[in-house]
Amino acid sequence: MNLITENLCFKPEHEYYLNDISLEFKAGNLYTLLGRTLSGKTSFLKTIAGLQPVDSGQITFAGKDFNSIPVWKRNVAMVYQQFINYPHLTVFDNIAFPLKQRKMKFSDIQNEVSSAIKKVGLQGFEKRKIQELSGGQQQRVALARSLAKKAKILLLDEPLVNLDYKLREDLRNEFKNIFSGDLSSQSILIYASTDPLEAMQLNGNIIVIDEGKILQHDSAKEVFENPSNVRVAEITNEPAMNIVNGSIESKKIILNKDVQIDLPDKLKTIKPGKYFFGLRASDIVLDDSGFQFVVDLAEISGSETILHLHQDNLKFVSLINEVKNFNNRDKVMLKIMSENLYVFNEKGNLIFSPFKNK
Amino acid sequence: MNFKHKFAFLFPGLFVLIGILIFPIGFMIRLSLSSWDTFYPGLDFIGIENYVRLFTDDSRFWESFFRLSFLSVTTVSLQYIIGFSLALMVWRDIIFKRFFRVLFLIPMMTTPVIMTVIWRTFFHESLGPVNDILSIFGIAPPWLTNEHLAKVTIIIVEVWQWTPFMFLLLLAGLLSLPKEPFLAASVDGAGPIRKFIYVTFPLMAPISIGAIIIRLIEASKIMDTVYVLTSGGPGTSTETSSYYIFVKGLREFQFGYSAALSFTYLIIMIISLTIISKLLVKLLIKK
CATH class of the missing domain: 3.40.50.300 (P-loop containing nucleotide triphosphate hydrolases)
Known part of the structure; x- marks a missing residue:
């Protein structure tokens, strides 16, 4: 049937x-x-x-x-x-x-x-x-x-x-x-x-x-x-997965001129070049050792806070597991959990998932 | 605002109401208690003599009343069936939908008396085109001079003239129906016919009752069609109540008596239409 x-x-x-x-x-x-x-x-x-x-x-x-x-x-x-x-x-x-x-x-x-x-x-x-x-x-x-x-x-x-x-x-x-x-x-x-x-x-x-x-x-x-692919990653996550245009160069992931992360061991097999990086909102956490971002909008939803942030041309949405008050234009320090990064090729198809290669 | 002057604003409306409704009815009742006719024009008082005559010695009025009941119920039923079918037809997506919508309304836009004159010519026994065509088959029915056929002719003309009104009301009703129940019904396994029986018709019941009552009120005043087509003839076989009252009042000038007829007729109409509308509500809208 x-x-x-x-x-x-x-x-x-x-x-x-x-x-x-x-x-x-x-x-x-x-x-x-x-x-x-x-x-x-x-x-x-x-x-x-x-x-x-x-x-x-x-x-x-x-x-x-x-x-x-x-x-x-x-x-x-x-x-x-x-x-x-x-x-x-x-x-x-x-x-x-x-x-x-x-x-x-x-x-x-x-x-x-x-x-x-x-x-x-x-x-x-x-x-x-x-x-x-x-x-x-x-x-x-x-x-x-x-x-x-x-x-x-x-x-x-x-x-x-x-x-x-x-x-x-x-x-x-x-x-x-x-x-x-x-x-x-x-x-x-x-x-x-x-x-x-x-x-x-x-x-x-x-x-x-x-x-x-x-x-x-x-x-x-x-x-x-x-x-x-990138579109699926956006549709199947709430808030949508952050998709950022960047590149891998000399053992670093470069998202813009300030935000550069050391390439995690898991990603070392990937050739240098241009990629789309996918990052769940929950994988961007408040941490003083991170990068500085500016708050565009803060929404409190239930027991979580959703932050819309930017740094230069880089835009992120972050999901913080607590209720916190932010004002617009506040400066916050954020850490990117690079071990949870997804990598998509230039066509947008998945080439690396943190789950598959565990 | 000052309490005293508030009601002054009601007077124009009240005045019109009294002038065009309450006074005429009051005067009619008073007139029905007099013997005003051409020989003794005047408001004398003869008690309920006219009513006694009406109830005991005027079978022609009652015959005309039952004839009227028959004619109005038949014409309105036909108008409802045909009007509903036409409305359903242009409700669906057919080609030239707008053209048909206008076409079906034309009869209502014409002047009834003039159209009836044209119909009379149509149905003329020896000169009319209807019998011209029928003569091919070797028949020439006496449309206006046979007592049964004359009734049929009146029904045809009335249905032709007033079906558009029914069509208009029912189409407006159909267009205002929500689309969703029809969607649900087809998914739930109802084919086109069952969808009509179980969804369209029940949803249309309130509008149907309204349309039928309006048409019944109108149809029970059939007068112009009868007057022009047959003048109540042959004999008195197509005489309706309103036509009979017209004859008594404005042909024989028995004003007092025709006032009594009118008043009785009014009371009967109010009672019977109330009963009919109650019955329709019970019949069409369950619970």
Whole structure:
């Protein structure tokens, strides 16, 4: 029961929505489609659901040509970024809708619906109208509808993005519980997200997409440790990985005329020349023995502080593991953890990862 | 602002309300209690004599009332069905969408009386183009002189004239519907027909009820079409209530009696339209 897409292309105007996408999804697996907004995530999900045409390419599911099957016969469930429900129906009828389309027996429908309602924790709300629910509850109804359907392919298009922080955490955990149940062994779950943290937490296969093109397709661990190129490194880190243009010359890494680091032993095999260096925000730490930088902006986020810094033409974002007050234009001393540097060649492809060569 | 003068600003509106609504109704009620006609023009008082006559000795009024009910319910149902179909058609992406939208509105923009005169010419038994065409098949129905066919003719003209109104309201309703439920419904396994039954139609119910009630109110005043097409004939077979009241009041000049007819008709209309709208709400909007 594998879903295979081959060379999917869709270019409605000047830009590619989907650019030659070939992927294989195996039943029983969770796939996270990670990409920035407008990267083609929704287009891809809509194409699988049948809501959007393609210019060329093939979709096959369980050996059958999926392109020729109309939307309503595809047995796909989808949860959207906006809370999409049927405003004229009650919670019960909303969840029962796909089952009624299949002309199931009413007693079976009742069982399925009440078990789905239990899974998303909406007991007691069966008779409410959709407008009487909060945003989070509405999204749970949509989720319950997709669960009750027991579809072979479940598409989740940033389902948590419009919810408040606490609810997002709760529902994400619920996702894991729900999908570790009976559903997971037979279904393909594709979860689109812009949030690298979320993608890592879901811990499935990560597909990194950008400008309609697949950049990398690997396990969460692999994508985190070995991003295949500069763009992937940016997309899969929050804050985005610092990518700096520099060079290796006479056993030094030269980022600009002041910031020059001794070449760590691990990197000695790399030939002198021009490279892109990648450095996670958390690998730039406050240290009096380091280089002097100027603070452009300091943001406090939870228990961390995010610093936007510059020194001459060099710009960095640093993540400090404590809450500290900085003023703009403050001068701070920073140390660059050179042993955690990623090295990309001039085309932007990874040639050295601190994890691979450990 | 000074409390005393506040209400002075209400007077223009109140004056118009009294002038055009309350006074005429009051005067009509008073008139219905008199025997004002051509022989004795004057506001005498004869009690409820006119009403007694209406309820005991005027089967022609009741016949015209039931005929009116039949005509208005039939025409409005047809208008709703045809109007909804047309609205659904141009709601989808078809070519020349804008052209069709305007085209479907043309009948409503024409003057009803003039159009009815043209329709009368169309349906003329020996001179009309309708029978010219039908004569190819060897038939020439008496459109305006057969008591059943005359009703059909009135229905055709009314439907032609007022379907655009229904179309306009329903199209506006369709365009205001959210797109998302339709997206969800197709993913949830509903084909085009089921999508209409389970999503489009229920979402359109409130607008449908509004449109139907407005058209029912309008249709229960059918007068000009009847007047021009058949003058209530043949015999009294296409006479509607409003036409009958017109005949009594402005042909036979029985002002007192026609006022009683009008008032009775008004009360019946208020009651029946209230019941109909309640029924529609119950029928179309569950719970």
